[in-house]
Amino acid sequence: MKEVEILVIGGGPAGLSAAAAVANLGCDVLILERDGKLGGQLIKQTHKFFGSKKQYAGDRGYQIGDLLIEQCSTNSKVEVWSGATALGIYEDGVVTVEKDEKHLKIKPQKIIIATGASEKMIAFPNNDMPGIYGAGAVQTLMNVHGIVPGQRVLMIGAGNIGLIVSYQLLQAGVEVAAIIEAAPTIGGYLVHASKIRRAGVPILTSHTIQEAYGKESVEGARICKLDENWQAIPGSEQELNVDVICLAVGLSPLTELCFQADCQMNYIPELSGHVPLRNDYLETTRPGLYVAGDVSGVEEASSAMVEGRLAGVSAAYSLGYGQDVAPQLQTEALAELSELRSGPAGQKTVQGLKKLMEKGEAVC
Template sequence: MKQTEILVIGGGPAGLCAAAAAAQLGASVLILERDGKPGGQLVKQTHKFFGSKKQYAGDRGIHIGDFLLDQVEQDPKVEVWKDTTALGIYEDGVVTAEADGKHIKIKPEKIIVATGAAEKFLVFPNNDLPGIYGAGAVQTLMNVAGVVPGKRVLMVGAGNIGLIVSYQLMQAGVEVAGVIEAAPQIGGYLVHASKIRRAGVPILTSHTIKEAYGENTLEGAIIWQLDEKWQPIPGTEQDIKADVMCLAVGLSPLTELCWQAECEMKYVPELSGHVPVRNDFLETTRPGLYVAGDVSGVEEASSAMVEGRLAGISAAFSLGYGKDVAPKLQAEAQEELNELRSGPAGEKTMKGILKLTGKEGVAC
C-alpha cells in the first residue's frame, strides 16, 4: 500500500497549486491525474488570462499549465502519477485507484479533492446527431489534437467559454454562424464578445435551440426567441445552417468522490450544482478531506488556482508544517479570493458561497 502525507486527486490548476503549496511548507504529496498530461483545462487554453500577476495575468493558459507542472515535477517532495484514476475514498481512509490495468491502494493522512467539473448538455430534438459537441470537447480537438470539428459552427452559450471558443474557431479558419444565448444578456466578459462581434459574428440573446436536423450528421438547427419568462415565442424561428453545434451551457462539479466519502453536500445553483459543505480553509465535513477548484463550485481558473493554494496550505498546516507562516499565507489566499470575486463578475459566486455557509441575508 502506498503511503503519503497528502494525496491530491486531480492534476488541474487547483490540484497542481495545492500540491506546490503543501510541498513548499514541507509536506510530501502524491498527485493522481487521470490524463496523460496534468494541467486540466489549462492544456487547451490558448488565450491570455486576466486578473493580476498573482494569477498569471497576461500569460496563456497552456503556458501556465506547463509552469505549474514543472514546479511540482521539480520538487522532490511531490510525486505525479499520470494516467491514474481515483476510484473511491473509504471509511478507513484508504483511497483506491486504477493505473495500467492495476488496482492500487493509497493511505494518505490528508486528501485534497480537485476533480474539476464536467460539461452540461441540452435536451432538444435530435441532440444526439454527430456534429453536436460540448465546447470543451471542441477546444480539445482544436488546441490539443489539432483537428477542426467542421466548416460552420453554431455556438450555444455566450459565457466566457462560448465566446473564447468561438474566437479560437475563427482563428482556426472555421466559420462561426452565430452565438445564441438563452439569457437576456451575455454571461462572459465584454472584451471576448467584442472580438467576435468585430469579426461580424452575431450574438443573439434571449434565443435557444428548438431542434437540430440532419440526415446522418448535423446539417443545421432551428432556433427561436424567448420571452421575459424564458418561454419560446412561436413565429420567431430561424434556420441556421451548420455542420457543427457547440454547446457552452455550463459545467457541473464532479463530486462523485465527495458523495462517496460521505461529505455533507448542498445544492447551490449559483455554484452550478451539488457541492461539498466546507469551512473557510476548504476542509469538508469529513475531517482531513479538503476541496479546491470547480469541484467546490464552478469559477474561473484563476480562482481555482488560489483555492488550490489555500487547500494545500491548510492541509500541510494541519499536519504541523509551516506553523510560523501558514496562517499568514491562508489569510493572503482568502483575500485574493475575495478580490477575484468582487464586483459584478463575482456576485453570483459570492451569493452561492453565502448560501452554502448559511450566511445569506446576514448583515456584514
C-alpha cells in the same frame, strides 16, 4: 498499499497549486491525474487570462499550466501519477485508483479533491447526433490535437466559454454561423463579445435551439426567439445550415468522490450545482478531506489556484508542517480570494458561498 502524507486528486490549476504549497512546507504529496498530461483545462486555453498579476493575468492559459507543472516537477517532495483515475474513497480512508489497467490502493493521511467540473447538456430533439459537441471537447480537438470539428458551427451559450471557443474556431478557419443565448443579455466579458461581433458573427440573445437535424450527422439546426417568459415566439423560427452544434451552457462541479466520501453536500445554483460544505480553510465535513477549484463551485483558474494553495497549506499545517509560516500563508490566500471575488463577476460566488455557510450553520 501505498502510504502517502497528502494525496491530491486532479492535476489542474487547483491540484497543482495545492501540491506545490504542500511540498513547499516540506511535506510529501502525491498527485493523481486521470489524463496523460497535467494541467487540467489550462492545456487547451490559448487565450490570455484576466485577473490579477499574482495569478499570472496576461499570460496564456497553457503557459500558466506549464509554470505550475514546473513548480511541481522541480520539487522532490511531489510525486505524480498521470493516467491514474481515483475511483473511490472508503470509510477507512483508503483511496482506490485505476492505473495501467491495475487496481491500486493508497492510504493518505489527508486528501485534497481538485477534480474540476464537467460540461452541462441541454435537452432538444436529436441532441445525441454526431456533430454535437461540448465546448471543452471542441477546444481539446482543436488546441490539443490540431483537428477542427467541422466547417460551420452554431454555438449555444454566450458566456465566456462560448465566446472564447467561438473566437478560437474563427482563428482555426472555421465559420461560426451564430452564437445563440437564451438569456436576454450576454453573460461573458464584453471584450470577448466585441471581438466576435467585429468578426461578423451575430450574437442572438433571447434565442434557443428547437431541434438539430440531419441524416447521419448534423446538417442544420432550427432556432427561435424567446419572449420574456422564455417561451418560443411563433413565427420567429430560423433554419441554420451547420455541421457542428457546440454547447457552452455551463459546467457542474465534478463531485462524485465527495458524495462517495460522505461529505455533506448542498445544491447551490450560484456555485453551479451540488458542492461540499466546508470551512474557511476548505476542509469538508469529512475530517482531513479538503476541496479546491471548480469542484468546490465553478469559478475561474485564478481562484482555483488560490484555493489550491489554501487547501495545500491547511492540509500540511494540520500534519504539523509550516507551524511558523502557515497561518500567515492562510491569511494571505483568504485575502487574495476576497479580492478576486470583489468585482461584479465574483458576486455570484460570494452569494453562493453565503448560502452555503447558512446551510452549514443550520446543520451545526
